[in-house]
Amino acid sequence: xxxxxxxxxxxxxxxxxxxxxxxxxxxxxxxxxxxxxxxxxxxxxxxxxxxxxxxxxxxxxxxxxxxxxxxxxxxxxxxxxxxxxxxxxxxxxxxxxxxxxxxxxxxxxxxxxxxxxxxxxxxxxxxxxxxxxxxxxxxxxxxxxxxxxxxxxxxxxxxxxxxxxxxxxxx
Amino acid sequence: xxxxxxxxxxxxxxxxxxxxxxxxxxxxxxxxxxxxxxxxxxxxxxxxxxxxxxxxxxxxxxxxxxxxxxxxxxxxxxxxxxxxxxxxxxxxxxxxxxxxxxxxxxxxxxxxxxxxxxxxxxxxxxxxxxxxxxxxxxxxxxxxxxxxxxxxxxxxxxxxxxxxxxxxxxx
Numbered sequence: 001x002x003x004x005x006x007x008x009x010x011x012x013x014x015x016x017x018x019x020x021x022x023x024x025x026x027x028x029x030x031x032x033x034x035x036x037x038x039x040x041x042x043x044x045x046x047x048x049x050x051x052x053x054x055x056x057x058x059x060x061x062x063x064x065x066x067x068x069x070x071x072x073x074x075x076x077x078x079x080x081x082x083x084x085x086x087x088x089x090x091x092x093x094x095x096x097x098x099x100x101x102x103x104x105x106x107x108x109x110x111x112x113x114x115x116x117x118x119x120x121x122x123x124x125x126x127x128x129x130x131x132x133x134x135x136x137x138x139x140x141x142x143x144x145x146x147x148x149x150x151x152x153x154x155x156x157x158x159x160x161x162x163x164x165x166x167x168x169x170x171x
Numbered sequence: 172x173x174x175x176x177x178x179x180x181x182x183x184x185x186x187x188x189x190x191x192x193x194x195x196x197x198x199x200x201x202x203x204x205x206x207x208x209x210x211x212x213x214x215x216x217x218x219x220x221x222x223x224x225x226x227x228x229x230x231x232x233x234x235x236x237x238x239x240x241x242x243x244x245x246x247x248x249x250x251x252x253x254x255x256x257x258x259x260x261x262x263x264x265x266x267x268x269x270x271x272x273x274x275x276x277x278x279x280x281x282x283x284x285x286x287x288x289x290x291x292x293x294x295x296x297x298x299x300x301x302x303x304x305x306x307x308x309x310x311x312x313x314x315x316x317x318x319x320x321x322x323x324x325x326x327x328x329x330x331x332x333x334x335x336x337x338x339x340x341x342x
Contacts, residue, residue, distance in 0.1 A: 005291070081291050087280040093264035109258040110288040116281035120176070120252050122293035 001079045003123040004169075005137075006071065008084035008096060010129035010146045011064065012104070018061040019044070022051040037150040044148065052089050059095035063103050066162030072106050073170055082107055083121055085133070086114035127165065131156070142168075172250045174294040175340075176308075177242065179255035179267060181300035181317045183275070185233040190215070193222040208321040215319065223260050230266035234274050237333030243277050244341055253278055254292055256304070257285035298336065302327070313339075 009015045016033065019041070024030050026047055036044040051057055074080055082100060086092050093114055100107055115121070118133045126137045129146040134156050142165065143149060143156040159165050180186045187204065190212070195201050197218055207215040222228055245251055253271060257263050264285055271278055286292070289304045297308045300317040305327050313336065314320060314327040330336050 003291070083291070087268070087283050087285075090265060090268045090280075093268060093285070094261060097258070097261045097264060108287065109261075112258050113284060113286035113291055114258075114264070115284035115286075116279065120174070120254070120284055120293055122291055 001077075002125060003079040003081060004074065004125040004127065005081050005083045005118070005121050005123040007126075007128040007130070007133065007144070008082060008086075008100075009058075009061075010148075011127055011144045012067045012071070012082070013058065013099070014062040014064045015041075016147060018057060019048055019051060022054075022057065023047060026051075033147055036147040039148060041148050053091055055091045055095065057095070058086075058089075058092040059099055061099065064162065066166075068103060070162040070166045070170070071104060073166065075106055077171065078125075078169070080107065081111050081113055081121075081123060083113045083115060083118060083123075085116060085118060087116040125169075127159070172248075173296060174250040174252060175245065175296040175298065176252050176254045176289070176292050176294040178297075178299040178301070178304065178315070179253060179257075179271075180229075180232075181235075181319075182298055182315045183235055183238045183242070183253070184229065184270070185235045186212075187318060189228060189232040190219055190222060193225075193228065194218060197222075204318055207318040210319060212319050224262055226262045226266065228266070229260075229263040230270055232270065235333065237337075239274060241333040241337045241341070242275060244337065246277055248342060249296075249340070251278065252282050252284055252292075252294060254284045254286060254289060254294075256287060256289060258287040296340075298330075 020031050023045055042048045084096055086096050119136055124139045126134060127142040127144055128134050129144040129149055131154060134141040134143060141156040143154055143158045145158060145160045191202050194216055213219045255267055257267050290307055295310045297305060298313045298315055299305050300315040300320055302325060305312040305314060312327040314325055314329045316329060316331045
């Protein structure tokens with residue numbers, strides 16, 4: 001059974017929606033996705049580090065459409081691991097664990113890994129929105145589209161939606 | 172540079188001392204290491220699951236003697252990752268992160284991974300006190316002696332102390 005390492009932020013968790021909401025609450029300014037394209041996340045969201053370090057930020061982040069349904073099916077055909085680079089934001093650890101439990105109850109705790117660097121991950125397939133994670137991975141790679149990676153030409157297979165992932169990986 | 176995956180509980184963190192202390196606080200009975208040898212941890216400590224799920228348990232656990240000094244040296248010669256199967260005890264996540272920060276400040280957050288199953292770990296060497304982690308690992312394995320693995324004959328190289336690890340791995 002092939003193993004897939006699935007990223008959380010930007011793949012299962014719609015962090016842009018959450019950053020936009022926190023930014024608006026803080027500044028009164030509503031950012032639009034269009035103006036954020038091509039910008040690194042913490043350039044797009046100058047208060048992003050502080051927001052991501054706020055307890056609750058990752059607990060209430062919206063779910064990326066389609067991710068729950070497709071992941072539940074993938075979980076029947078693959079060995080799924082949820083791998084999140086959560087260590088940078090210590091307050092996120094409990095939040096992320098609870099969030100997964102709420103929205104992806106079919107994922108057992110044995111299938112979750114919170115790390116710093118993803119270099120330590122052994123899997124056959126990686127789905128991630130960050131090149132820094134995909135570039136060093138030896139297996140098959142899927143780049144999940146997010147505004148920060150918009151327009152980047154890479155060797156990774158780009159996917160825009162979970163429906164596309166379903167088409168490519170479900171039999 | 173070779174990569175070493177270093178376990179926390181029973182290798183860096185002296186969980187037996189902590190379980191014994193919590194057990195005594197709860198029951199008034201002081202357990203001795205000798206009587207715990209050969210018993211699985213949660214047989215040795217019938218309230219162990221509850222204690223391990225208590226916030227603070229992993230935050231105040233004593234450090235295994237020698238681990239800090241030797242790990243700091245290993246960190247110069249190897250790529251070190253601290254890998255803890257922390258996911259079973261969600262309240263431990265923040266505690267473990269803070270504990271590492273306090274006692275092993277030279278370990279960067281990029282070098283920490285909290286997981287469920289360790290099957291996902293890619294490294295050259297693993298130091299662990301549990302066979303379930305070592306048995307499925309493909310690289311070199313070191314079994315760190317703890318009462319629960321006392322007397323077990325395995326294919327893994329047994330080490331009783333961090334000084335032994337230093338002798339074997341430091342050049």
